[in-house]
Amino acid sequence: MNTINNRSFLKNSILVIVVIVLINTVQIFTLYQTKKFGDINFYNIEDHIFGIITCLFSFISTYLSWQFIAKKYTQKVIKIGLTFLVALLLFSCITSLYYTLLRHFVYHLSTSLDMLIGNIVFGLTTNHLYISGYTIAYLHFSNAKKLALDVERLEKEKILFQSKMLQKNLEPHFLFNNLSVLSNLAHKKPEQVEDFIDDFSDVYRYYLKHNQQEIVSLKEEIDFINSYMNLIQKRFNTAYLLSLSIEDKSGYIVPCTLQLCLENAIKHNFGSTEKPLHITIERIENQIVIKNEFRPVETLKSSKLGNQYLKNQYQIMFNQSITFETTSTHYIVKIPIIQ
Template identity: 35%
Template sequence: MKNLINKIHQNQYFLLFILLFAYVQSVYIRIAVRRQIDIYIFTPEAALASTLGAGILFVIILFFIQKWQKSDTFSNAVMLRIFAISLLVFVISMQLIGFLIALAFDKIEKNFNQHVLLFSLLSDFLSGIIYGSFFLAYYYYRKNKKQLQKLSTYNEALAESRINQLKNQLNPHFLFNNLNVLDQLIEEDKHKASDFLNEFAEIYRYVLQASDKELVSVKEEADFAEQYFKLIEHKYGEAYQLNLESKNTNALIAPLTLQLLIENVIKHNLGTAENPIEIHILMDENITVSNNINLKKNSKSVSGRALKNLKEQYSLLSENAIEIHQTDQEFSIIIPFIYN
């Protein structure tokens, strides 16, 4: 009983529509037949009877759906089969119910003569088509909606899993690169290496915290980028220069985005004190990271796995893709902002 009440509550608007349609239909038929308007025309007993008959039809259709439609995949052939058999069973059921009522009140001859029987069969058949069509349309709409919700949930879970996988690929990349820098500094200058290690510990703490987040604020990422660039200065001095201009700090971006892009510039370009590589980061309607080009001899013209992973991460997080532009003098990447 409780389950039935819950079902009625869940489908209350559809059932209300059926009741209103049945009422309007009964009023229209009475006016068409009697060709006059009186109080009887607006009484609801015919609408209630039609709604009850529609309920019987719905139960029959659900029975055959559960019996024959085993797959979640929609099939026109199966639907037509269900509809046809349900319609036949409904007409037979309504005639049987009518016969039992007539038998109880001794009205068989009056209600089951040839003329009345033909009219009753036609009426039940047309009602079955109308209300059955309403029900099937509603049922498959609800079913499709649930499938879309499941698919959406699955895609979100898949995207989140893929993002975490990409982050797990980037974090070791960040760690090993900076440990290599530390190893070189230890050979060159132990005091410098000590300062680098202290700053690196602070930065890596942010890396670990950010790894648990899908998105971070632009301000957090900008502060981290400037702190990270101090590590670069420990090794390269003024060979690489950073100019960060922030106009938009209300948006979100994927964590470690700026760090990866700065690292990408240094990986592919050779900077010197006389001919430095200037990295410009502008945050306006989006993030534009640009730099002058002085490619290393062993550097590929296209970016490697880290940038490829970043592009894939943004394809999961945003409708706008990362844009890459390159000329002989300048390389630039445009990163879309993400808003709640």
């Protein structure tokens, strides 16, 4: 292990030295070209203004590049590398445009391709490499600090959410309702008792097994949902009807995500045997879409703790977003599948 670490350190050290030598060489060449073909006057305010504006272009290019790249990539090396490259291209374009417009409208001079290249090289070596590097470092460490705080907050929310889920699933009225259903089946439909007990056991076994995990396979979650809905239908008969059509069960999902969505649909929407509430679950590309008819029970108020927890979990841990949509006829939840 020490040998591997020493080799890695030596390789990184050599890479850093090579980069330093290259930057120094380009800087010396730039200063040489400036001395040979031009001149910079320290006491000329226009040169200072030009330098300050170039630094602002560098900062803006880097900041915009970071905001764009950070939304698409989470790996540190890829994010930093792509940000640097995109910022370099953006900076080159902006400074070239500014340089051309300045010469044309202020000094009434033409601009050649060689002059544009020289201006880009000069701006990169004297300003951009430093400004962009400092900006990326600041944004990276600020983002890392924010992420650490978000993860800490998410862990607290997770503990609270798990506590409430466990309390809810073990609370007396939940047990009483299902035991009442079991008692009723034992008298009227004894042939269904064994299946009910199996589903009841599967629901608790799944939760106790997976409530501490961050993700679970989609297949396991779907099997769990089938057991959960069997309990619901034994209790409410045909008041709540689930249509689940997912053939591709690859990928992963946060445990109990589908259960929470189904529970919210049942709890907050009216359903009866005469007018059942239809709930559909389907997979559309890399999303699970849950849709139910919108029949809100006005007397109930939702804390939205579960929805907020799921949104934070997917966003912070997986850089994915859950969406909740309400139309005049339906309530729709779109859950990303973790690959």
